[in-house]
Amino acid sequence: MTGVCSTGNVDTVRSLGADHVIDHTREDFTQGERRYDLILDNVASHSFAEYRRVLKPEGTLIPNSGHAGMGYVFKAFLLSLFVRQQERPFVSTPNQDDLITLKELVGTGRVTPVIDRTYPLRETAEAFRYLDQGHARGKVIIIMENGE
Ligand SMILES: NC(=O)c1ccc[n+]([C@@H]2O[C@H](COP(=O)([O-])OP(=O)(O)OC[C@H]3O[C@@H](n4cnc5c(N)ncnc54)[C@H](OP(=O)(O)O)[C@@H]3O)[C@@H](O)[C@H]2O)c1
Known part of the structure; x- marks a missing residue:
């Protein structure tokens, strides 16, 4: 599995289990020689034609x-x-079913969530301002206490 991220996130992505990590500020993975079975595109940084170039003939783009x-x-x-x-x-x-499955995966350690920041409910606007900057390193969490 290959992960593509910026310089500051290389270690995090490797720690999550990527066998190979590409720093997108130094290397454009769509211009490389590797061919992929599946590309999960979280950032829309390239055109479909560019992704196709590095997808295997029967590969899948998500x-x-x-x-x-x-x-x-x-x-x-x-x-x-x-x-x-x-x-x-x-x-x-x-x-609900998917959330219960996710809870089990996290509880048994098979999925490790990456949590960047947590905010109390009253600071939700601040949390969205942070998210809007486009540099969240994982999830941004709003904590709801009893009674909120
Ligand atoms: N399909 C769905 O149902 C669903 C649900 C939730 C989220 N999403 C999508 O999932 C994506 C991730 O969301 P997010 O909440 O994590 O926030 P985000 O702001 O879209 O992602 C921020 C992260 O992307 C990195 N990044 C930016 N440009 C990059 C590039 N060219 N190559 C590699 N990494 C790059 C940033 O690194 P730097 O800070 O170092 O630049 C930062 O770590 C978003 O596109 C969102 O729309 C989809």
Whole structure:
């Protein structure tokens, strides 16, 4: 598994289990020689054509970035009708069963959440301002105490 991140996050990404880490400020992974079975795109930093270049012939692209816009997702979907490579948009619809499964995965240590900052409920606006800066290193958590 390869992780792509900026210089300051290389150690974190490696500690999460990436076998290979690419610092996107020094190297453009879409110009490299490696070919990938699946690309989970969280940042929409490249075009679908650039991702396709490094996807294996039957590889899958999952555009997961809210920054991408529906135009990008639609274009990628249309293109995927004509090539073997697949494009599968991911939209999470939280439900109780999935949350219970996630709780078990975290509880047994199979998933380690990366928590950047926590805020009390009254500082929710501040939490969103931080998130909007685009540099969160993992999750930003709002803590709700009893009675809030
Ligand atoms: N599909 C869904 O249901 C769903 C749900 C939740 C979130 N999302 C999406 O998941 C993505 C991540 O969300 P987030 O809350 O973590 O906040 P975010 O602000 O989108 O991501 C911030 C992180 O991305 C890194 N980053 C920025 N440009 C990069 C690049 N070109 N290559 C590698 N890393 C880069 C930043 O590193 P630096 O600070 O070092 O620049 C920072 O660590 C977002 O696109 C969001 O829309 C999707």
